[in-house]
Amino acid sequence: MATLVKTPSGTWKAVIRKQGWPTASKTFRTKRDAEDWSRRAEDEMVRGVYIQRSGSERMTLEAALKRYLSEVTPTKKLSTQRGETSKAKKLTAELGKYSLAALSSEIIAAYRDKRLFQPADRKRTLTSNRTVSSLTATRPALNWHIFISR
Numbered sequence: 100m101a102t103l104v105k106t107p108s109g110t111w112k113a114v115i116r117k118q119g120w121p122t123a124s125k126t127f128r129t130k131r132d133a134e135d136w137s138r139r140a141e142d143e144m145v146r147g148v149y150i151q152r153s154g155s156e157r158m159t160l161e162a163a164l165k166r167y168l169s170e171v172t173p174t175k176k177l178s179t180q181r182g183e184t185s186k187a188k189k190l191t192a193e194l195g196k197y198s199l200a201a202l203s204s205e206i207i208a209a210y211r212d213k214r215l216f217q218p219a220d221r222k223r224t225l226t227s228n229r230t231v232s233s234l235t236a237t238r239p240a241l242n243w244h245i246f247i248s249r
Contacts, residue, residue, distance in 0.1 A: 101137030103130060113137040117144050123151060152200045160202060161195030189214075 102114045106126065113133040114124040123140055127133040143149035164187045172183050193210055194202065 101134075101141060103133050103137070105130075115140055115144070117141065120144050120149065121151065123149075125153070154199075156198050156200040158199050159195060160197050160199060161191045163199060164191055164195070 102116075104112045104114070106112055110126050110128055111130045111133040112124060112126045113136055114122065115137055116122050125133075125136055127136065140149060168184060168187055172180050175183070193213070194206065197206065
């Protein structure tokens with residue numbers, strides 16, 4: 100059973116302590132939202148499919164790409180560094196404000212479709228493979244212990 104606590108700022112904090120699972124907590128504006136989340140999370144724990152998403156809910160794609168460019172890209176060839184920087188700028192402009200948890204296949208497909216119908220850079224045709232492969236920069240986020248829905 101979750102514990103619901105009203106904070107001094109007027110928000111509600113739900114805390115779930117379940118044997119065999121790390122403590123899960125989240126803050127909400129309303130008590131009903133806290134109850135709904137705690138019910139869903141406890142149900143997922145019982146079924147064994149609960150995943151803590153707090154890191155991916157806090158981190159935006161823009162922050163993940165900045166981290167990738169500072170930690171991973173410098174280890175690659177200079178030409179690859181330039182390409183990844185260029186791709187990251189385009190991704191940040193379009194999808195940078197989304198949290199990693201909010202990115203869905205529908206959002207990525209809409210981005211892909213939009214890019215496919217834009218004029219190509221340097222007389223190069225865009226393919227759906229090239230467009231979507233630019234999202235592979237998010238893979239290291241898995242090593243950073245951030246859940247990304249698939």
